[in-house]
Amino acid sequence: MSKAETQIQVIRTSLASEPIAVEEAIAAVGSERDGAVVSFSGVVRNHDGGKGVEQLRYSAHPIAEQVLREVVAALVQEKTGADSQSLRIWAAHRVGRLEIGDSALVCAVAAPHRQQAFEVCCELVDRIKAQVPIWKEQFFSDGTTEWVSSGG
C-alpha cells in the first residue's frame, strides 16, 4: 500500500439515485483514533431567490462519478503528511428528483483533531461543487423552472 492509502482512507465516493443518509456517512468514517467527525449535508431548501421551491432535479455527466473520485483523491494527496494521519473521507451526491429536505450532497471527514476535520470537509464540499459535472434544475411553486447557474 502507498503512504496515502495507509494514512488516509477514502471510504466512499459515489453518485446515488437513492436517498443518502448522513448517519451512514458518519458511522462509516469514524474510528477509535478519531477525535472529530465533521459531516455536511447539502439539503434541498424550499426557497431560492425569493421564490418558493417545490423540488429539484439533479443530472450528471457520465464522467461525474470519476471526477468525484479524482477530486477526493487530489485532496487526499495534498493532505497526506505528518499531521494528516488517519484522515477518513466519505462523499456522495444524489442524482434524480429530490424533494424538500432531501440531502443532495453528503460528506463526512474523520480525523484525530477537529481543525483538520473541519478544514478538509469544507474544502471537499467546495471542490465538489466547483469541479464535478452535476446540474440542478429547480421547480418553483409558481410552476416555473430554472437551470441553476446556467446563464439564464
Place this chain on the structure above:
Amino acid sequence: MLVRFFAAACAAAGVEEEDHPMPEGTSLETLLAAVLAVHRPEPPAGTAPLPRILQRCSFLRNQVALRDPTAGLGTSDVIDVLPPFAGG
C-alpha cells in the same frame, strides 16, 4: 463531429446531440458557430437561449477538458457542451 448537449444546453438546443459534418482540423470556435447557425425552436420557459448559455459553457473533447478554442478537432471527435456546474 458529434456535439452532445447537457442540462440547460440540452434544453436550449432541443436535442441531446447532433452531428456536424466538418472538415478535419475545424476549431471549436468554428464548430460552435455551426451549432449556433442551426435554426431552433424557442427554448422552454426557464431556459436561456443557446447563444447565452454557450458563453458560459466548458467543453470536453472525447471526455477530456478542451481549453483551446482554436485547436483543430478530428472528424470523429465527440464534443460535450457543459453548462456551469451546480452540484451540492
